[in-house]
């Protein structure tokens with residue numbers, strides 16, 4: 001994460017640069033190597049009472065890549081994200097973010113390094129307005145002195161407005177978050193993460209509970225925000241997956257069952273057998 005974000009010298013808007021060839025033809029995305037990968041998961045394992053929820057799992061995510069993780073319920077998808085963001089400690093293996101081992105760091109340290117995590121259920125401050133939710137998410141906006149300075153700053157208002165526009169909430173800034181639709185709460189939470197300018201964003205079923213139109217807008221949003229950062233998205237809706245994924249990893253019983261383009265994994269008989277055929 002850019003520590004300068006609090007001084008607002010950087011815009012929250014992801015680069016409007018045209019997509020790289022890798023993004024325009026996702027299937028052509030070359031496999032991540034150690035040097036261009038932002039995230040390396042190596043032999044990650046966690047046991048709960050002897051049950052291996054994630055079992056010797058390895059994967060790499062490249063810079064600017066939008067990776068989707070699919071798999072049946074209980075495959076270990078959420079647990080994988082929990083270990084990347086420091087919520088759950090692995091029993092073995094490690095997670096490298098830009099080459100740095102996250103495995104022993106606390107959750108807040110991992111956030112500060114630039115990893116944002118969105119949980120399955122949206123968690124926003126229902127009693128605060130949309131604008132206030134954004135405001136308290138700005139790094140270093142906490143503390144009495146800084147929040148006084150922040151309140152007076154036009155730059156903060158501008159940052160919040162830009163961020164709200166990005167996540168389709170420009171007209172809802174003064175509304176209490178509790179009054180938003182479920183889909184809008186999902187957007188608000190994504191905006192609260194984006195305002196922190198993470199380099200890696202982990203999203204657990206971000207379109208759950210969204211209408212078809214909201215899903216369509218979200219697929220555009222995710223593709224836009226993947227220019228300039230990497231995303232790992234857990235999702236079930238295969239139409240949505242096909243629209244956004246540069247590459248798909250299929251988990252089954254805590255292991256990688258298949259990996260490749262959406263087309264590739266959809267045609268894999270083992271994937272059809274354990275997941276898509278149901």
Ligand code: ADP
Pocket residue numbers: 048053071072073074075076077078079080
């Ligand atoms: P997914 O997100 O793919 O549906 P999860 O990662 O939530 O799956 O869960 C994987 C498996 O690990 C499930 O069988 C679940 O019951 C188990 N599990 C997850 N977290 C815990 C925990 N804290 N304690 C015990 N078992 C857990």
Ligand code: MG
Pocket residue numbers: 077078079120
């Ligand atoms: Mg889950």
